Amino acid sequence: DETLKKIILSGLNIGVIDASSRGNELPNKVAGVGLARKIGMDCALKLFDHSSKKKKIFICLDADCTVSKNYLTEIVDAFNNNNINCASIRYEHNIKNNDEETKAIICYEIFLRYYHLGLLFANSPYAFATIGSAMACDAESYMHIEGMNKKKAAEDFYFLEKLSKSFDIKEINNAIVYPSARKSWRVPFGTGQRVGRFLSNEKVEYLLHNPKCFEILKKYIFLLAEENNVQTIMSKAKNISLHLYKFLVDKKFIKVMDGIIKNSKTKGQIHKQKIKWFDGFKTLKLIHYLRDNVYLDINMFDALDEMFEKLNIKFETNRQKGTILSIDIQKKYLIEMRNYLYG
Template sequence: MAHVDKAVKQYLSQYTDPMVPDLAQITGQWDHVLIVPVCDEHPDFMRQLMSHHGHELVLLIVVVNRPQKHPRSTDWQLSNHTLVCQWQAAAELLVSISDEVTLLSTVDGFDVLLVDHNLLPYEDHKGVGLARKVAADMALKLVVTGHIKTPWIFSTDADVILPAGYFQVPEQIGGDDLACSLRFQHISTDPQLLALQDAYDFKMYYYQQGIRFIGSAYNYIPLGSTLIIHAEAYAKIRGFPVRSGGEDFYLLNKVAKLGGVFQPEQPVVEINVRMSERVPFGTGPAIRKIRADIEQGQLPLYYHPRIFVILKKWRNQLLDYYHQQQLPVADEGLNECWDMETVLVKAMGQTNSEQRWQQFIHEWLDAFKLLKSVHFLRGRYPSLDRESLLMEPGYALVTGGERSQ
């Protein structure tokens, strides 16, 4: 990175995780950097992950970790140890960077900066967010020092197959886009698992279409396995939040306030369906819950489309407030829920242009508040099973007649 942004310097000096070591001993140079948190993975996972990329010069930063109090933590410690030992044995050259960090050259054709936190289990509330932050902080350092040629941090997971053209996606990204959320497809040879995953994927895509219908720019699906972020943007939002899940949601929520989130139709990331126990919520736990609900006779439920219709009108009236100076009507309780009169009056006193007002509403009614508002309205409009949802007239309006997938 020829010019180091002020926010990047500040981040590296004040907000880099304490577990990130000095990387001065690293002398190589790579085109791209890919971060991967790893817990209880088979040592061969990288062959599948990078199966379409044998010709590209990529540094993988792999953070081997486990939660402290999970009932399977001891089992995962053993499997993590096996992976570390096998990779170290397979590497052509090992360079010790610190007690926990080793540069392996090469493993299955790729250089790996292996971060072994297996003996130092993470506090349960930090989990995968801490693993991604440690890896991304190291990636940022290497971008700044010129060891990585392109200023983009690629993030994925060990259950993924990265498609051809994956590392060329930033070449498509426009000047205002600071991150990318790739399309994905879940794969499995087990039809029952695929059916469960389809129920959850439908929910994610339907929600995305609902947010798009509202008119909000937070209309992406936040998955750590399909995420690409510009190094400077990563520093400006002060990195991944250290939490046991949802770190991708909160990171992109901050990014979208600074610039766009690019969502190309191609390439498509393939993700293996798994009922993971590694995180407290997310895709793995979600399909476990769907299976349990179905076994108890409860079909998967989806938000009533009326919720998105109400939110669209409410948001539009918030945008018009700069001229109308009138609280939204027919708000179904949202004004009181968010104490909108206080919020709007205070904001008006600090706003001197319509453009700034539009930006204020965009930043205030963010992905988090939209989700909370949906959940609030769910109390008035109960969720529907899939068949009932598809029969509801509002569904076609919200989705534009497209299948939520």
């Protein structure tokens, strides 16, 4: 194989872990992408030259991805020159074709980008992409959070979320990962599942969260940052949205805040603990709670037009509300989102 020859002759040190041949299979109960990443990363941790002052970097990628030519050098330089601990790396699915799989991946990437834009609009501290094939961290941060989890799906989301509670997640935008758009039913959600669902016409895919959900999130994040009195927070939350208030009651927010205040010595510590409590997962839970109880998902392009306006993204389409656009126009929407996120 020519590719294998190039890798061997490149000077890279390649290690292979056999976790699939007879007798070496991963146990069914925990087998999955989380455990696979964990095995590789834990093994690599033992091979780093810990006497070196240079960053010891874990870079996660999937076997069916391709990358830009500057991929390794950009990531290594970014970590060493800017003292980065963790990073989300630029990703772009291939959207050159016009076939059904391309339509599916455009729809899914718009879904991912839209949620990212919504978090940015809301000033969420968890506004970063969580793509398993486009993330990296150093050995210090990896050990600090006690390594990769063993989740069968969303291991990337939980891994980066946990890192973000102790370190800044930086963005590396000069290197690009091109994930595969393949369909798969191996996991309950994610790229493969969404592409497969789109191709099966199982449900209406051209829907996004109502932007009003992110308006409520934005007001709540501001309130949480400005106020420490729990009764005042609950009262103002009720004024923002009765459903936000009910969500906080359901999550036992008063008890949580009492514990935070009791165990914190400074306002800075209180603020940090509030952010840790209302993390990326609870943020997603709030958006889903609002979707399920008051603001149903709406037409994808209606939602995009509203979000673009909120973020002052200039984009004209002359479209009728409620319509699904041609694939060429969809590509333009997606490229506009990429441009906004990556500058």
